[in-house]
Amino acid sequence: xxxxxxxxxYAVKRTLMVVPLLFGVSLVAFFIIRxxxxxxxxxxxxxxxxxxxxEQVAAELGLERPLFEQYRTYLASALSGDLxxxxxxxxxxSTELRNRLPVTLELITIGTVASVIVxxxxxxxxxxxxxxxxxxxxxxxxxxxxxxxxxxxxLLLIYVVFFLTDxxxxxxxxxxxxxxxPEFRTGLPLMDALLDGRLDVFWSMVRHLMLPxxxxxxxxxxxxxxxxxxxxxxxxxxxxxxxxxxxxMPQWRIWWLVLHNSLPSVITFIAIAYSLQLGGSVLIExxxxxxxxxxxxxxxxxxxxxxxxxxYVFAMGILAAAIYxxxxxxxxxxDPRVTFK
Amino acid sequence: MSATEDHAAGSPLGRDGSLAPTSGDLPEQxxxxxxxxRAINEFLRSDLSGTLxxxxxxxxxxxxxxxPVIAPFSPVEVFGDRVLEAPSSVHWFGxxxxxxxxxxxxxxxxxxxxxxxxxxxxxxxxxxxxxxxxTGYLGGWVDMLVLRLLDVLQAxxxxxxxxxxxxxxxxxxxxxxxxxxxxxxxxxxxLIRAETFRIRETNYVEAxxxxxxxxxxILLVHVLPNSLPPVVIQSAVRMAWAVKITASLAFVGVGIQxxxxxxxxxxxxxxxxxxxxxxxxxxxxGLAVVTLVLGLNLLADALQSYLRPGGR
Numbered sequence: 001x002x003x004x005x006x007x008x009x010y011a012v013k014r015t016l017m018v019v020p021l022l023f024g025v026s027l028v029a030f031f032i033i034r035x036x037x038x039x040x041x042x043x044x045x046x047x048x049x050x051x052x053x054x055e056q057v058a059a060e061l062g063l064e065r066p067l068f069e070q071y072r073t074y075l076a077s078a079l080s081g082d083l084x085x086x087x088x089x090x091x092x093x094s095t096e097l098r099n100r101l102p103v104t105l106e107l108i109t110i111g112t113v114a115s116v117i118v119x120x121x122x123x124x125x126x127x128x129x130x131x132x133x134x135x136x137x138x139x140x141x142x143x144x145x146x147x148x149x150x151x152x153x154x155l156l157l158i159y160v161v162f163f164l165t166d167x168x169x170x171x172x173x174x175x176x177x178x179x180x181x182p183e184f185r186t187g188l189p190l191m192d193a194l195l196d197g198r199l200d201v202f203w204s205m206v207r208h209l210m211l212p213x214x215x216x217x218x219x220x221x222x223x224x225x226x227x228x229x230x231x232x233x234x235x236x237x238x239x240x241x242x243x244x245x246x247x248x249m250p251q252w253r254i255w256w257l258v259l260h261n262s263l264p265s266v267i268t269f270i271a272i273a274y275s276l277q278l279g280g281s282v283l284i285e286x287x288x289x290x291x292x293x294x295x296x297x298x299x300x301x302x303x304x305x306x307x308x309x310x311x312y313v314f315a316m317g318i319l320a321a322a323i324y325x326x327x328x329x330x331x332x333x334x335d336p337r338v339t340f341k
Numbered sequence: 342m343s344a345t346e347d348h349a350a351g352s353p354l355g356r357d358g359s360l361a362p363t364s365g366d367l368p369e370q371x372x373x374x375x376x377x378x379r380a381i382n383e384f385l386r387s388d389l390s391g392t393l394x395x396x397x398x399x400x401x402x403x404x405x406x407x408x409p410v411i412a413p414f415s416p417v418e419v420f421g422d423r424v425l426e427a428p429s430s431v432h433w434f435g436x437x438x439x440x441x442x443x444x445x446x447x448x449x450x451x452x453x454x455x456x457x458x459x460x461x462x463x464x465x466x467x468x469x470x471x472x473x474x475x476t477g478y479l480g481g482w483v484d485m486l487v488l489r490l491l492d493v494l495q496a497x498x499x500x501x502x503x504x505x506x507x508x509x510x511x512x513x514x515x516x517x518x519x520x521x522x523x524x525x526x527x528x529x530x531x532l533i534r535a536e537t538f539r540i541r542e543t544n545y546v547e548a549x550x551x552x553x554x555x556x557x558x559i560l561l562v563h564v565l566p567n568s569l570p571p572v573v574i575q576s577a578v579r580m581a582w583a584v585k586i587t588a589s590l591a592f593v594g595v596g597i598q599x600x601x602x603x604x605x606x607x608x609x610x611x612x613x614x615x616x617x618x619x620x621x622x623x624x625x626x627g628l629a630v631v632t633l634v635l636g637l638n639l640l641a642d643a644l645q646s647y648l649r650p651g652g653r
Contacts, residue, residue, distance in 0.1 A: 020489065021492055021493060021496055024489070024490075024492070024493030024496070025493060025496050025497070027493075028493060028494075028497070028502075032502070032505045032506055032509060033505060033508075033509045034509070035506060035509045035510055036509040036510045036511050036512075038509060038511060140390070143635060143638050143639060143642065144631070144635060146638060147581065147585075147630075147631050147634040147635035147638050148627075148630075148631055148634075149585055149588050149589060149592070149605070149608075149627065149630050149631075150589075151589065151592050151608070151612075152588075152608055152623070152627035152630065152631070155608070155612050155615045155623050155627070156623075156624065156627070158615050158616065159615050159618070159620050159623075159624075162616065163615070163616060163617070163618045164618075170616065171616065275498055276498065278498040278501070279498030279499060279500035279501050280498075280500065282500060282501065282504070282593065283500075283589060283592065283593070286592075286593065287612065297501065297504075298504065298593055301504050301505055301508045301595065302508060302594065302595065304508075304509075309505060312501075313497065313501060313502070313505055316497060316498055316501050317496050317497050320496055320497060320498060321496055
């Protein structure tokens with residue numbers, strides 16, 4: 001009972017902390033693209049436009065008003081669900097987000113699950129067998145994985161698995177170009193394929209997911225493995241575990257004890273990995289032409305498409321904040337020390 | 342904080358002259374240079390993988406300095422009749438789609454990548470350490486304010502923030518350095534802040550305070566030197582990250598652009614050919630990134646077990 005009350009308080013406090021954070025995130029998202037002296041009106045009006053035309057475009061976009069006033073307008077309309085329009089495609093930003101965010105979320109969620117499985121397994125084995133041959137081997141290979149630029153590994157895999165051995169489909173999107181894309185329902189490609197009853201499309205998507213997911217699992221999995229190993233070793237060296245060993249507890253119960261007690265830090269790593277994938281997905285999407293929000297964001301960033309960049313950076317900030325919030329709440333629910341004051 | 346822990350915090354510094362204050366607070370002191378050399382020697386012998394890391398880093402530093410001498414061609418020389426030529430005795434790493442020599446470009450890129458990483462880490466180190474010392478020691482509302490600011494900065498996935506800033510600034514290499522420094526400041530600041538929290542409660546700081554030392558002196562002479570070990574470890578990690586993020590930004594195509602020899606932008610140029618089996622313009626610059634970053638990570642790991650045995 002006491003625990004539930006403590007947890008409730010903690011949950012409320014932790015959730016409220018997100019509010020000022022989100023305010024800061026919106027500020028950063030708005031001002032970051034306005035740091036430089038890029039004038040989007042010049043880009044939109046085109047290279048042949050006269051000064052008067054540029055001015056007219058700028059006036060239409062409201063670029064001449066003071067920055068803080070622009071920010072206020074932006075925030076007000078964003079809160080009412082209007083995120084503006086892309087200056088390049090002319091589509092509303094909320095449509096773009098609705099179409100593309102699920103695509104990326106599906107990719108990084110599957111990627112994170114794979115990374116966590118790889119990372120926990122390797123990290124746990126290495127930690128339980130500290131200084132053994134297996135541990136040394138795993139330690140060096142995880143460092144290798146951590147040291148690899150994720151996009152380079154992806155390209156390498158494309159060369160080996162697609163070009164040399166032809167085991168993977170070409171890295172040109174989420175599914176075979178010969179098949180029709182499933183009707184938009186949830187936005188999650190795999191789910192939509194199933195809802196359409198198109199098993200061939202589903203299978204094609206699974207095959208296309210193979211390389212990006214392996215890439216993420218190797219690089220991010222290595223990071224998780226390294227940290228898991230460290231926290232397993234830390235827990236193993238506590239007097240609690242030494243005592244368990246001394247009284248002759250069976251091996252599997254010691255393993256469980258260590259696993260259970262390294263869980264809080266492991267969950268933190270998972271959260272970090274998940275938010276890392278948010279950034280890493282940009283690179284993965286580029287090399288596999290995934291067409292998710294990462295590619296949208298990069299295109300917008302390169303062309304100073306303010307409305308899209310703002311929404312993109314803001315969305316990523318919100319997602320990261322949400323991931324950490326959920327992680328903290330899970331940790332608090334399994335580790336009473338967090339909420340105990 | 343118990344007395345034993347104070348010793349534990351102080352002891353690694355005693356072994357490494359470059360870190361310890363040289364104000365003569367130890368009774369018998371060898372000359373700084375000899376102590377430093379001995380510490381380095383001891384470190385190199387203590388850990389094989391650390392030695393490998395140092396060798397890799399030293400090799401790349403050497404390449405960076407000597408690139409104009411050892412590279413067979415200029416990094417931007419175009420061989421119009423030898424586009425996408427496979428590795429040969431003339432072009433060891435082949436040529437890229439612009440007909441430039443991949444080997445020479447890979448060597449030259451080491452200069453730029455190391456310069457960017459080094460400068461950025463140094464800037465963030467200085468600013469981060471100052472911020473961390475002040476917030477950690479003074480506490481109060483300054484601490485709160487700075488912490489909340491750092492929270493906001495760290496709320497974004499680093500690569501995305503980096504992309505947006507570099508693209509907005511449009512200053513090429515300068516903005517890449519700025520962005521890496523900017524993203525690293527919170528990390529150093531938090532690290533030093535936590536260390537300062539620990540150290541300001543120790544007996545020696547209390548004694549220094551009781552003797553009437555001014556705050557700046559306590560910070561500079563007592564807190565700073567004793568909080569350095571994790572900073573040294575973190576610096577190797579930050580360098581590794583800086584090299585990777587520089588390459589990532591250039592790969593996406595912001596900041597550093599094509600003819601400039603940089604590993605990430607070389608991979609970007611090369612990546613168009615990977616699907617048709619032209620692997621050399623992609624693989625070699627990538628190997629360069631991996632070996633340098635691996636060297637830095639190995640060094641960081643070895644420093645970790647050398648400077649903070651037992652600690653995580």
